[in-house]
Amino acid sequence: MMKNLLLKNVFAAIMLFVLFTGINCKKSPVSPPVNNGADTTSHNYAWQTFILGDGNSSVLYDAAIIYDTLIYAVGEIYLKDSTGQL
Numbered sequence: 001m002m003k004n005l006l007l008k009n010v011f012a013a014i015m016l017f018v019l020f021t022g023i024n025c026k027k028s029p030v031s032p033p034v035n036n037g038a039d040t041t042s043h044n045y046a047w048q049t050f051i052l053g054d055g056n057s058s059v060l061y062d063a064a065i066i067y068d069t070l071i072y073a074v075g076e077i078y079l080k081d082s083t084g085q086l
Contacts (some may be wrong), residue, residue, distance in 0.1 A: 053077040 052058055060075035 054080050 063073040
């Protein structure tokens with residue numbers, strides 16, 4: 001009984017070994033996809049700088065980009081008056 005169990009386990013181990021070592025990518029390699037044109041990801045960014053307020057005491061807390069032409073910003077923007085006071 002014990003000898004049968006041992007033989008079954010050895011046979012199963014050999015079959016698993018043959019199964020896993022017989023399968024490899026050398027027989028049917030995976031080739032990279034063909035590039036049919038322009039890259040789908042553009043890395044061309046157009047940065048713009050906006051100066052808001054007097055530059056010292058203004059602060060933006062958060063910004064939400066809704067889509068490429070609509071951005072909301074939340075914060076405090078202070079402008080000096082004609083006397084130079086905030």
